[in-house]
Amino acid sequence: MSMILRLRRFAVGPVIALALAATDVHATAQRTFVASTGLDTNACSLMQPCRSFNAALAQANVGGEVIVLDSAGYGEFTVTKSVTITAPVGVYAGISVPGGTNGVTVDAPGAIVVLRGLTIVGLSLSITDGIHFSQGAELHVERCEMRSLLNGIYADLTGGAMLYLKDSMVTSNFQGAWLHGNGHASFDHVRLSFNFEFSIYLDNMSDAALSNIEIDNSQNVLVSSDANATTVAISRSRMASSCGEGLFVRATNVVVSAIATDTQFAGDNRGCSGAAVGVQDFGAATARVWLVRDTFAGNQGALYTVGPGAVAYLDGSLFISNPSTTSTSFGIYATGGPIYTRQNNTIRGTTISPNFLPYSAQ
Amino acid sequence: MRLARRPAPIVVAAAAALFAVGAGATSPRTFVASYGNDGNPCSRVAPCRSFAPALAQTADRGEIVVLDSAGYGGVTIAQSVTVTAPAGVYAGSSTGVIIDATGIDVVLRGLVINGGGFSGIDFVRGATLLVERCEISGMKSLGLAAHSADAGAEVIVRDTTIEGNGEGMYANAGTTVVFSGVQVVRNAGYGLLFQGGPFYLRDTLVAENGGVGVSVEGFTTANVLSMTIDRSRIFANHSVGVAMRLSTSHSLSLVISDTDIARNNSTLVSPAGGVLIDSYPFPGNGGVVLTRTTIDGNGGFGVSADRDGYPSFAILDDCVVSGNQDTGMRTASGPTIYTRNNNIFHHNGGGDQSGNIVVLGAL
Numbered sequence: 001m002s003m004i005l006r007l008r009r010f011a012v013g014p015v016i017a018l019a020l021a022a023t024d025v026h027a028t029a030q031r032t033f034v035a036s037t038g039l040d041t042n043a044c045s046l047m048q049p050c051r052s053f054n055a056a057l058a059q060a061n062v063g064g065e066v067i068v069l070d071s072a073g074y075g076e077f078t079v080t081k082s083v084t085i086t087a088p089v090g091v092y093a094g095i096s097v098p099g100g101t102n103g104v105t106v107d108a109p110g111a112i113v114v115l116r117g118l119t120i121v122g123l124s125l126s127i128t129d130g131i132h133f134s135q136g137a138e139l140h141v142e143r144c145e146m147r148s149l150l151n152g153i154y155a156d157l158t159g160g161a162m163l164y165l166k167d168s169m170v171t172s173n174f175q176g177a178w179l180h181g182n183g184h185a186s187f188d189h190v191r192l193s194f195n196f197e198f199s200i201y202l203d204n205m206s207d208a209a210l211s212n213i214e215i216d217n218s219q220n221v222l223v224s225s226d227a228n229a230t231t232v233a234i235s236r237s238r239m240a241s242s243c244g245e246g247l248f249v250r251a252t253n254v255v256v257s258a259i260a261t262d263t264q265f266a267g268d269n270r271g272c273s274g275a276a277v278g279v280q281d282f283g284a285a286t287a288r289v290w291l292v293r294d295t296f297a298g299n300q301g302a303l304y305t306v307g308p309g310a311v312a313y314l315d316g317s318l319f320i321s322n323p324s325t326t327s328t329s330f331g332i333y334a335t336g337g338p339i340y341t342r343q344n345n346t347i348r349g350t351t352i353s354p355n356f357l358p359y360s361a362q
Numbered sequence: 363m364r365l366a367r368r369p370a371p372i373v374v375a376a377a378a379a380l381f382a383v384g385a386g387a388t389s390p391r392t393f394v395a396s397y398g399n400d401g402n403p404c405s406r407v408a409p410c411r412s413f414a415p416a417l418a419q420t421a422d423r424g425e426i427v428v429l430d431s432a433g434y435g436g437v438t439i440a441q442s443v444t445v446t447a448p449a450g451v452y453a454g455s456s457t458g459v460i461i462d463a464t465g466i467d468v469v470l471r472g473l474v475i476n477g478g479g480f481s482g483i484d485f486v487r488g489a490t491l492l493v494e495r496c497e498i499s500g501m502k503s504l505g506l507a508a509h510s511a512d513a514g515a516e517v518i519v520r521d522t523t524i525e526g527n528g529e530g531m532y533a534n535a536g537t538t539v540v541f542s543g544v545q546v547v548r549n550a551g552y553g554l555l556f557q558g559g560p561f562y563l564r565d566t567l568v569a570e571n572g573g574v575g576v577s578v579e580g581f582t583t584a585n586v587l588s589m590t591i592d593r594s595r596i597f598a599n600h601s602v603g604v605a606m607r608l609s610t611s612h613s614l615s616l617v618i619s620d621t622d623i624a625r626n627n628s629t630l631v632s633p634a635g636g637v638l639i640d641s642y643p644f645p646g647n648g649g650v651v652l653t654r655t656t657i658d659g660n661g662g663f664g665v666s667a668d669r670d671g672y673p674s675f676a677i678l679d680d681c682v683v684s685g686n687q688d689t690g691m692r693t694a695s696g697p698t699i700y701t702r703n704n705n706i707f708h709h710n711g712g713g714d715q716s717g718n719i720v721v722l723g724a725l
Binding site: 071318 | 390446518540562675
């Protein structure tokens with residue numbers, strides 16, 4: 001018997017077994033693959049990739065991975081279990097959203113879902129979400145782009161769910177990210193541009209940490225709650241050229257706090273009314289902001305408080321050219337609660353209302 | 363009867379198939395590749411070879427995706443579109459990109475525009491332009507010409523290098539410019555020339571340009587505006603690091619924070635080296651605010667506010683002004699420099715300060 005024949009005989013058994021496993025509809029793999037050359041009737045293996053995310057997801061283990069092999073569109077999909085979907089750097093993985101359904105739907109109670117490297121694009125300004133998270137324990141979104149959608153991301157975080165958004169772009173949507181419910185969110189290195197309504201709407205959230213956020217030409221960040229106490233920390237970020245508040249903190253019946261450190265508010269509300277930061281007690285509530293080492297430059301107005309429970313603290317911040325050209329207000333304007341200062345702020349070209357109270361360091 | 367009707371869906375399907383390959387059809391996502399052919403439909407399986415034919419096949423607000431490394435030619439864009447070369451794929455163009463239609467939104471990502479053409483990206487008309495991960499070098503005129511005729515146009519540039527062009531970038535009055543992670547280096551003339559703003563620069567390097575690093579000339583707008591430079595370096599430009607020239611009825615201000623302005627004007631082509639506020643040839647009443655910023659080792663004055671009795675100003679707050687060849691901060695003929703009395707001055711050749719210096723009260 002020749003060597004070739006012996007090798008052949010040796011190889012035949014495993015090949016048949018693999019083929020059987022691949023065609024077994026119940027078998028799943030820890031790692032499945034999609035490619036432009038794939039077929040959805042394949043096993044979604046590296047050698048026989050599938051063509052769409054939905055097919056590869058069905059073949060992936062709980063806690064498994066779907067990997068994109070080359071640049072192409074891979075279609076909308078729904079996640080119902082813990083899974084990681086990765087398009088490596090250098091591979092374009094597109095999802096076109098024509099309308100009627102969402103780009104990515106996560107409806108996976110208790111699951112941990114990771115999305116990496118996806119480009120989700122609405123066609124004809126479709127009234128659907130790029131990523132729609134209705135149930136799950138954690139959603140991690142990294143290196144993704146959401147464009148031309150109703151909401152770039154919509155997440156119902158009720159019950160303490162977590163959303164991590166990192167190294168991503170949210171552009172030209174009606175709203176950038178709308179996060180709802182008493183869960184948690186972390187944004188880092190996220191760029192939100194040209195969104196029509198709010199770039200980030202934190203709606204009855206428990207807490208959120210936003211760092212290295214860049215927002216341009218949108219209505220920036222709304223923190224609003226009437227049911228859950230909310231704490232938001234913003235650091236090293238920039239909010240530029242909005243028509244609407246750069247940061248708007250609004251509370252009804254609960255305590256809502258936001259602290260912004262090392263953050264720039266520039267060119268907000270030019271040609272519009274309002275101010276870069278708005279703080280509003282909407283009724284029986286406490287709304288607070290701390291503005292620490294922030295820069296306010298060239299906004300229509302810099303800061304206002306409305307309602308007795310609305311308070312602001314200024315510490316080492318710079319206010320320059322926030323003239324508030326509307327006749328009824330000031331660049332820094334306490335119509336509600338007081339504005340406390342550490343007396344280490346620099347203010348010029350910014351009219352101020354008299355309700356400034358110094359407070360001392362602890 | 364039933365039998366007679368059955369073929370109808372097939373006819374529809376056949377018509378749809380014809381439509382898909384018809385000359386007038388466009389697709390929301392088209393592809394280009396080194397192995398493509400411009401006679402192709404620019405689909406994933408049959409990509410085109412260059413950008414211009416791919417654009418013609420791309421739907422409004424659609425996307426052109428680059429599949430592998432090659433040159434893909436120049437293109438004139440007159441519709442909303444995104445052009446994406448993923449990281450790791452080189453997508454070259456020597457003639458550059460022209461954007462020229464009112465109201466359009468264009469995204470350029472991952473392009474290498476190098477040599478030959480007039481301007482790298484010429485934004486003639488359009489509402490918004492987003493440039494990411496691009497390299498623009500060796501162009502005869504401007505790396506990026508942002509002179510959109512659209513009112514309120516906005517240009518966002520991120521993670522991009524503008525190097526070795528005639529001038530780095532020009533923006534006309536009224537076009538908002540937003541930078542993040544941009545390098546503007548070794549251009550023959552200006553690094554950045556902004557004719558009125560507003561602009562917001564962040565994490566940006568402006569270095570070794572042949573003229574002024576960042577020049578702001580508010581000649582043509584009559585707005586209350588404020589610009590920002592944050593977390594950046596303005597380094598070793600042949601002339602002044604940052605020059606702001608004001609004009610009548612304008613109230614321009616420029617806030618520079620957490621930034622190093624160093625080693626500019628080393629051959630003394632200008633009396634001012636680090637930062638210059640000047641009202642020539644018109645009177646102006648704006649100024650520059652420097653906070654947590656270092657002005658070090660520049661030729662001439664570190665910070666200079668000058669000219670003719672007009673109320674321009676500079677504010678220094680928590681800055682270091684050191685090792686400049688002439689006076690550290692100096693004002694003459696009208697402007698005031700305000701300090702928070704929390705700055706450090708040392709080793710400035712012409713003394714630490716001169717002129718009308720006022721200590722600001724704290725609020």
